[in-house]
Amino acid sequence: MEASLEAEFVSKSIYDNLVQSVNNNLGQLHRYYEIRKKALGYDTFYGYDTYVPLIKDYNVTMTYEEAQILLSNALAPLGDTYIKDLEKGFNNRWIDVYEDDSKYTGAYSWGTYDSHPYVLMNYDNTLDSALTLAHEMGHALNSYYSDKAQPYQSADYPIFTAEVASTMNELFVTDYLIERASSDQEKLYLINKQVENIRGTVFVQVMFAEFEQRTHALLESGQPLSAEVLNNLWLEVIQKYFGPGYNVLDEQKYDWARIPHFYYNFYVYKYATSMSAAFSLFNQIKAEKEGSVEAYLEFLSAGGSDYPVDILKKAGVDMNSSEPVDGILAYFGTLLTQMEELLDKTSTGMTSSNTHTVIAGDVLWKIASQYNVSLEELMSINKLQDKDLITIGQKLIIPAN
Numbered sequence: 001m002e003a004s005l006e007a008e009f010v011s012k013s014i015y016d017n018l019v020q021s022v023n024n025n026l027g028q029l030h031r032y033y034e035i036r037k038k039a040l041g042y043d044t045f046y047g048y049d050t051y052v053p054l055i056k057d058y059n060v061t062m063t064y065e066e067a068q069i070l071l072s073n074a075l076a077p078l079g080d081t082y083i084k085d086l087e088k089g090f091n092n093r094w095i096d097v098y099e100d101d102s103k104y105t106g107a108y109s110w111g112t113y114d115s116h117p118y119v120l121m122n123y124d125n126t127l128d129s130a131l132t133l134a135h136e137m138g139h140a141l142n143s144y145y146s147d148k149a150q151p152y153q154s155a156d157y158p159i160f161t162a163e164v165a166s167t168m169n170e171l172f173v174t175d176y177l178i179e180r181a182s183s184d185q186e187k188l189y190l191i192n193k194q195v196e197n198i199r200g201t202v203f204v205q206v207m208f209a210e211f212e213q214r215t216h217a218l219l220e221s222g223q224p225l226s227a228e229v230l231n232n233l234w235l236e237v238i239q240k241y242f243g244p245g246y247n248v249l250d251e252q253k254y255d256w257a258r259i260p261h262f263y264y265n266f267y268v269y270k271y272a273t274s275m276s277a278a279f280s281l282f283n284q285i286k287a288e289k290e291g292s293v294e295a296y297l298e299f300l301s302a303g304g305s306d307y308p309v310d311i312l313k314k315a316g317v318d319m320n321s322s323e324p325v326d327g328i329l330a331y332f333g334t335l336l337t338q339m340e341e342l343l344d345k346t347s348t349g350m351t352s353s354n355t356h357t358v359i360a361g362d363v364l365w366k367i368a369s370q371y372n373v374s375l376e377e378l379m380s381i382n383k384l385q386d387k388d389l390i391t392i393g394q395k396l397i398i399p400a401n
């Protein structure tokens with residue numbers, strides 16, 4: 001473990017503290033599942049129920065031009081220099097925006113030392129696309145500033161700091177949208193999005209990190225790691241993280257095997273530390289703390305010129321303390337309280353009366369005709385890609401007609 005962490009000069013105590021802090025706050029994650037369960041009106045709660053939208057028929061669309069304006073406004077607290085360079089990227093074709101035949105999927109930022117960064121997008125007019133653009137432009141500007149300030153050999157930045165620059169932008173954009181939400185529905189949708197983001201980036205990644213920590217500890221204590229040992233350990237870890245209200249399916253015991261990161265050691269914890277660091281810096285900049293913007297731009301210009309933990313320390317966040325992690329977990333709790341208040345206020349929360357539990361012999365078109373809705377609508381509201389892929393016990397949302 002030390003050998004893996006040493007590659008980025010991270011001490012074992014950072015890893016251990018991260019796992020410990022999240023363990024101390026697992027009650028918040030359990031609370032989130034209880035809130036969802038109640039809002040959806042379910043007696044049981046399975047993994048896939050995490051993804052059922054809490055708001056009926058609600059979708060945000062955004063053109064690429066609108067996303068550019070959103071980013072320029074939402075990231076304004078990062079200062080005029082940052083916005084000027086962001087817009088330089090927009091206006092000078094750094095970005096390959098739309099999907100095209102044979103184009104690589106997903107999104108990333110790439111460049112060489114003496115070129116400007118290039119960003120690959122597959123922009124599809126969704127809010128997620130706009131957030132991806134914010135994320136990738138965070139990487140692009142990090143490269144741009146580091147390449148400008150550093151000699152070739154120290155321009156490249158490690159992953160430990162890279163994801164701070166990208167996550168920071170997502171935090172600013174989501175926060176900006178939540179503050180300006182024009183209805184309770186919109187606010188609830190955005191807060192749930194932020195909650196999901198923290199759940200996926202902090203809680204789930206630390207769950208992976210703990211599983212990894214424990215598998216290595218078993219091996220070091222001389223225990224053979226058979227598939228059965230790993231399956232049981234995995235079940236134990238997910239039940240502990242997701243809590244008593246979450247029903248684990250027996251098939252979930254194999255899930256660990258499909259996570260590629262477990263085959264290259266001690267990596268996933270960085271998602272959680274980066275988001276915690278970004279959140280700490282985000283708060284300082286938002287609170288207009290003296291010198292915080294300048295320190296952040298220096299951070300973006302630092303590349304790999306020092307140990308990542310030291311670069312972050314200069315920017316104003318101490319990853320050797322548990323404060324950054326505790327900070328984002330406290331924020332998670334605040335968001336849950338807002339969610340509960342909004343769910344109480346709006347009657348838009350789903351209830352069991354407009355869901356359908358799949359029984360043996362059910363096929364999607366039959367369910368659609370039973371409720372007098374179109375197959376396309378049923379598939380889209382439930383985010384189903386394949387009309388033949390429904391499982392017994394699955395709960396489907398029935399759109400109003």
Ligand SMILES: [Zn+2]
Nearest residue numbers: 135139163166
């Ligand atoms: Zn990234």
